[in-house]
Structure formats: C-alpha cells, structure tokens
Amino acid sequence: MTTAAAVREPDTPEKLAAALADASRGRRSTIVSGAGTKLDWGRASGHVDCIIKTSRLNRIVAHRHGDLTATIQSGAALTKVNRQLAVRGQWLPIDTAFDAATIGGIVATNDAGPLRHRFGTPRDLLIGVTLALTDGRIIKAGGHVVKNVAGYDLGRLMSGSFGALAAIVDATFKLLPVPAASQTVVAQFADAASLARAVAHLSDTDLEPIAFDVHVIVPRGEYWLLVRFATSPAATHAQVASARALLDPSTRSAGSGQAPPSGVVSDADEDKLWRDHRQDIWKSDAAVVRVSWLPASLAQVLSRLEAIAKDTGASIELAARAGVGAGFVRIDGDDRVQTTAIEQLRARGDIVNHVVVLRAASGVKQQIDPWGRNPQLDPLYRSLKQTFDPEGILNAGRGPI
Amino acid sequence: MNDAAFLGSRVNDTLVSEFRDICGDQAVLNDPVQLLAYECDGLPALRQTPALVVLPGSADEVQRVVRICAREGIPFVARGHGTGLSGGALPVAGGVVISLARMNRVVAIDLPNRQVTVEPGVTNLEITRLVAPHGYYYAPDPSSQQVCSIGGNVAENSGGAHCLKYGFTVHHVLAVDLVLPNGDLVQIGSTAPDAPGPDLLSLIIGSEGTLGIVTKITVRILRKPQTVQTLLAAYDSIREAGAAVSDIISAGIVPAAVEMMDALAIRASEAAVHPNFPPADTILIVELDGPAPEVHELFATVEQICRRAGAATVEIAADADQRLRIWKGRKAAFAAMGRVSPNYYVQDGVVPRTKLPDVLEKIRELSQRCGLPIGNVFHAGDGNLHPLICYDEKIPGQATLAEEVAGEILGYCVEFGGSITGEHGVGADKKQFMAQMFSDDDLDMMQRVRDAFDPQRLCNPGKVLPTPRLCGEVPGPYRQHPVEAAGLADRF
Secondary structure, three states, rough: OOOOEEEHHHHHHHHHHHHHHHHOOOEEEEEEEEEOOOOOOOOOOOOOEEEEOOOOOOEEEEHHHHHHHHEEOOOEEEEHHHHHHOOOEOOOOOOOOOOOEEEEHHHHHOOOOOOOHHHHHHHHHHHEEEOOOOOOOEEEEEOOOOHHHHHOOOOHOOOOOOOOOOOOEEEEEEEEEEOOOOOEEEEEOOOHHHHHHHHHHHHHOOOOOOOOEEEEEEEOOOOEEEEEOOOOOHHHHHHHHHHHHHEEEEEEEEOOOOOOOEEEEEHHHEEEEEEEHHHHHHHHOEEEEEEEEEEHHHHHHHHHHHHHHHHHHHHHEEEEEOOOOOEEEEEEHHHHHHHHHHHHHHHHOOOOOOOEEEEEHHHHHHOOOOOOOOOHHHHHHHHHHHHHOOHHHOOOOOOOO | OOOOOOOOOHHHHHHHHHHHHHHOHHHHEHHHHHHHOOOOOOOOOOOOOOOOEEEEOOHHHHHHHHHHHHHHHEEEEEOOOOOOOOOOOOOOOOOOOEOOOOOOEEEEEEEEEEEEEOOOOOOOOOOOOOOHOEEEEEOOOOOOHHHHHHHHHHHHOOOOHHHHHOOOHOOOEEEEEEEOOOOOEEEEOOOOOOOOOOOHHHOOOOOEOOOOEOEEEEOOOOOOOOOEEEEEEEEEOOHHHHHHHHHHOOOOOOOEEEEEEEEEHHHHHHHOOOOOOOOEEEEEEEEEEEHHHHHHHHHHHHHHHHHHHHEEEEEOOOOOHHHHHHHHHHOOHHHHHHOOOOEEEOOOOOOHHHHHHHHHEEEEHHHHOOOOEEEEEEEEOOOOEEEEEOOOOOOOOHHHHHHHHHHHHHHHHOOOOOOOOOOOOOOOOOOOHHHOOOOOHHHHHHHHHHHHHHOOOOOOOOOOOOOOOOOOOOOOOOOOOOOHHHOOOOOO
8 A cells, every 4th residue: 555645736827837846856656637537547547646636726717708719727627617608608619428527637638528529629629728847837839819820739739648748727718609509309229220320311411410429228229319409599490300300210211120200309408418428428337438430430330339248248338429430438347348348349440440448447457558559659759758747757657658 | 959950961962862762863853943943932032942852752752761861960841832921841951852742642532431531742622622523622721722732731730711610720630641850650640530649640730841741641521511601791990890790709600701801902802803892991701601591590690790880881692603703802812912012921910809900900000100001811700810011122121121010010919919820830931929929938848849759850940949049139020130140140
C-alpha cells in the first residue's frame, strides 16, 4: 500500500502552474484532475504522489455572446456552463455521459456524444487555450476569434492527451445558438440488418439531423435508431415528418423485418431519452470500450458484435453515432469473457478500426494494452512528451502517451 | 545554433545527380531561368532563388529527397501550386524547393464513407468536380480554389467564404501521410474517427510546411445542401450592415456565408467582372443553405432583418446563375483591384465580429491619413478582414508606405482581440508580428514543439516563428533595423 497522494486545489492559474513546477522539480508523479469522471480510462494508474484538482478554477472567464465565443476555466462543469450560456440563447454543443464532467477533462479526452454528428468533437469547437506547463510557465495558443491560423495549434494537440503534456487552465470555444425547436424520431428494428439498412437509407437523403444514433443490446435483440432534428420549428417538424415517412414499415424494402412504426419524442421526454442513451452504457461495472469504424461498415460491425456475444457469452450493448462511425460498447462478463471479447473486436481491425479500453477490471487491463495505438507515432509522441514534460511527471502512466 | 538559412549552399553536382537518380533528369531543375519560376509564391514582394528545385513523383521519392537534405544539412521548402499569400513557400537561400506539383493523383473515392484520398498536388476544386455528379462537394472554398493545391490547404489550414458554418481544412481532413523532416513516413489521423493519442493531425494542419511534407490526404466530403438561398443588401454605412449581421446572429441563425464589400471593392469588382452590384457604401451578401423548409423559414427572417437594419435595396438571387454572379463579383474582388489601382497589398487579419465597424472606421481614418485608398472585402460572419491597400510602386515611397499601413492594420486587429491572420498564414510575411499576439513564452513553446519534429531546423526554416529579436528592436510593424540597413544581418 502506497501513501495517499497529496491533493492540491489551486484557485488561480499561477498557483496551478506553480504546483506543476513544484511537482516537476521534485519529480513527483502527478495527475491533473477535473471532476475525476474519467480517471479510470486507459491503463491502470501507476503510483501517484500528487493530484492537482481544477475544481476551484471553475469560472466562465468571458461569454462574448455577440461573437458566439466563450472562454471557460478548465474546472467548470459543462452542464453548469451550458446553463449559463443558455441565458443568452447559446450553447456549447457537446454532450457527455457524465454530468459532472469538466471542460478541461472533456478537452483532454475529447469526450463526445451524439451531438458530434452535427457539431463535431470538442476539438472541432476549440479555438484557443491557456496551458500551465510543467516548468511553471503559462502559455496560450489560438485566440478568441473563430478564424485564426497564427502559430501552432497547441490547443487541439491537448485533445486526446489525457493530461500527459500540460494542464489546461482555460479553453475558448466557438458557440452556437440553441436551436428554437428539437424533436427526436425513435424507431425500433427487428434485427441488425434492418437497422443498418435504415441508417444507410436515411444517410442518403438531404435530411440534416443534429444527432443520428443507434442503440443495440445484443442478447436482448434490441435495435434502436434515434434521430434528432433541431432547428427552426417548422423545419424541425418538416424533417421529422420526412424521416418518419422514410422509416415507415410500409415504405421499407421487402425483408426489412417486422418492426413497429416510429415514434416522436420531444421536450423533457426527449432530454431523458438522450440522457439514458448516453448513460446506460456506463451504469454497471462492466468493461466499456470506445470503438470506431468507417460509417458504411455499420452492418458488419453489428454482426461482429453479435458473433462475439455468441462466442464469448458476453452481454454487449452499443451506443453509437451511426453517421460518424464511433461509439461506446459495454461488455458484461467476467474478466476472461471481457478480455476475449475485446481481443476479438481488435482481431478484425478491418471492421472495427480503433478499440480503446476505457473502463475495465484491472485484470483485463493487465492482459491487453488499452490503447492499441499506431506504433509508428511513438518516436514523435516521445519527443513531444519530452518537450512538454521532461521529468515525465504527468498522467501516471495511464496513457495514451 | 546557426540558422540553416545563413549557410552557403551545399547543393553540389554530386547531390544534383543523386536527386536526378531519385526523381529523374526532368524533375530536377537547376537552370537559373527555370529556378526563377520558383523564387516566390503568391506574395511576389518576397523573393529568393533556391539552389535547386526537385519535383518528386511519389511519397517514396519525397522521403529519399528529404533524407538527403537531412544528411547534408540542406534546408528544404515544400511547395504546392504557389498560390499562398504569406510567403510560406518562399525558398531559402542555398536550399531545395520540393514541388509537389507532379503528385496530383486521386488515390481513392469512397462515396459510401464520404471520403476522398488524394495526393497533395490535386487542386481544391478538383475534389468537388470529382464528386459533384454524385451530389457531394468538398466544403473549404478559398477564393483560389480553382488553382490552389490540397497540400497547400493542409499547410495553411485554408478556409473560405463558407467556413462560418462549415469550418476550415482542419475540420475536413481525416488523415495524412507525412514525411517527417528526417525522411520517415508516418500516417497521422485515420480514415475512421477517434485514432487514439494527442491530436497530431491538428498540429500538422496549419503548420505551414514546417513540421514535414504531406504526401497523401484523406478528406471528408459533404452532401450538397438541398437548398441554397442568397441575398445581396446595399447599405449607406458599414454600421448599418454590421447591425444587420449582429441581428442575424442574435436571431440564432448561422448562415453558410456572410460577406461584406465596401464602395472601392464594389467599384473594382464592377470594373472587372460586372456583377451588377448596386452603387452603395457597403454591400452585404448572406447565404443560407440546408434542408428546404429550414432555409425558406430562416431566409424570410434574414431578409426582414436586412431591411430593418436600413438596407437601401435587397436583391434575392432568383436562381443559380444569379447566385453565381454575386459570388463571382465577391471572389473576383482581390484581382479586380488591379482595375482601380496600379498595385495593391492584400492584408489578412481577424477581429471579433462585433468589433468590425470600429476597426473599419479606424481603417478609413488610416486611409485618409496616409493618402492611400483602402478597399475592404471581408468575411463578416467571422470577422476576417481583407483590406486591399492601393498604391503605385512608381511613386517613390508608396510601396513601403503600403506595407507600413498593412502592418498598422494588424495592430488594430490584435488591439481589438483578434488575430494577425485568419487564413493566409504567417509564412515569411508576418512572423515579426507574431510577438504582438503571443508572448515570448508562447513562442518559445511553439519553437520547442517545432524542434521536436525538426531538431535540425531544415524544414521550411524562417517561417511562422519570429527569429530572435535583434537587440534594440521593438515589437511592431516591420521596420528595417539599422543592422539590416547596414547589410550586417538579415531576416528570414
């Protein structure tokens, strides 16, 4: 048993930078943490001497509503931020499964949900950052304007770094107006093939949903499609009607299986639907992996998941962005079952291109490297790590670098 | 450390034959007349003849050429089609220009996954041409899209008139093959989303050819929007036009494009391509696209807002031809300046959108003060200004004055919280302005990141980051340092 890590909660950017410099001088293994909702993602943490929490750096530094931008400190929770931005009818269109998730953590992990279909991932909305470096300096990159190509994009470089390079002090984002209306079309399908056909069918139209997701629970045989439209009221209703017509069983091609007609969900029910869809994956202690594929491969991905469930006995649930080709898979079963299922997913890199183990029992993470990244890039990543964190104090070996 | 650019050329006959063995005799140019064509890019004010130009035909050839440069310590500069406006492809004295013009093959068109993979020499518009018959297009649309290369777009993170809604090159590139400054070839990003690891792709895009040479690019293509509607509103003042833009944004509408032109730019464009623009102080072009019901509903609101803000006239493009005419007038504005002025200097700066009227007023005052007419063409939706400073190089001192005026405008952009470049890049042209926007620590970290890729400092040296300031030099618009004037030092 190691000694408990010292916890620091700096309340100014300068104190954050000083805490990092102090840790670096003392070569103390350090984790920068927001709400800690994703600290168990990736490799199991090594020894940690110091946890620097960003919880007291939680302000919206500026909401330039006329310019549709905001600068937000890293420790601010996204949900609270969006409540404040909403006062001016604006939002940061990012969704995550974790209510407490902070801006810093979301940027560092590039955590994204269904809204990425329209708005991209956090890196797509990021226009500037302030960083605290391990040498105690505070630097910035990017700026406060949405269009800006001056200098290297060190902000987006933090995206996916999991706190291994520097601590995010604040981030500046491009915002969007909150849509005037929103409705979601929900359709259930009898089998994976029908669901994949419906996805392909809708993809091939002029409809512009803001979210376009599938939710599949393999052993229960549940195949759901969720399509959210959010724009001006008349246009929202018109698109919902078009989508429903396209999904109507009577107009589907032969052999599409027996499926009930689609439904429309709005208001509080719509919020709950999407929230449950994002969070269900995380509700048990099962392994959760992040998967991605070429969007046209959805049918193959679904049959692969079914085959793995059958072969390993795992219970598998997928919540994913059908138009993008990315999502989360929950794998229920003992360590051996989880390990085998993940290995089988990885074995077909031609179907499921990236498989990153976010959460899993330590036994599973000992068996397989959670990241499975491109080894070609290791020299570059090593070199960048050396540049930003020469004493190697950050991230406690959780990866990806 | 010696700046590579200070070294005399190490390109000798032995090396020339080595390059010829790799790329073929025709693809290695060292004839002084041939080299002239490569001495500048779209910024002719900066010129430098390279020692050699090589035109590799494949990624393997690029790797072998770069390896020789790395081995011999020869600086090299990648070049696409040379349309850049910041001297990003300006050769280095004694260095090699690696032109990607021959690498112009389309590698794959994957419609089901909405991706196209090309070599860097393919032009921006070529991608749209290839996929248009299937109802798709490539979104970033810089004004030079007919001739600029995708490789150059990646280097500059190019935008265009429609980036307000659709973003920049960084939002549309999925993966690149990159030859590192040591000659290694790596794939960065992935055709499928969510490749694990820090986002190197975003670092490469917009790095202006200083971190390596891109040899293959996969871009995302979009479905053509169902409906497009465009209007042109004429105003008696920039304030009114600015108010219209603010009201559109406040109404929760994100147009596909919002462009403004002032009287001088309108006059120039009329003289060149006759788009039949109304004679106004300011014109505003607003375009909405998307599903038909959405566009129709929001367009009515936009039209109302434009009228309420005081538009003298509002013209709605009735069909695709009228829309094209409006855009032709807008996109031709830069080149059209040649019709009203013997010479002009294009500046590229950004201010927060709400500050546009203030900054434009300052630019008008500056124009009156310096006596040089300044036309303004800009992406009003995102605050990206393109002042066109008119001058006559035959009048002694005017070229220098124009350059100083351009520099002063960048100062306004920074003062109002903006950027020294929105889409043309820093290149060789603006590196001395970087210190106005970034602290020494910011710039030092950028240099260290660059060194992580290119420890020998051979890859497009002298671009993006300012060389260490000469003693006694103050930050600000470029002015010749006495040491430079005496011929004792040079800037790169």
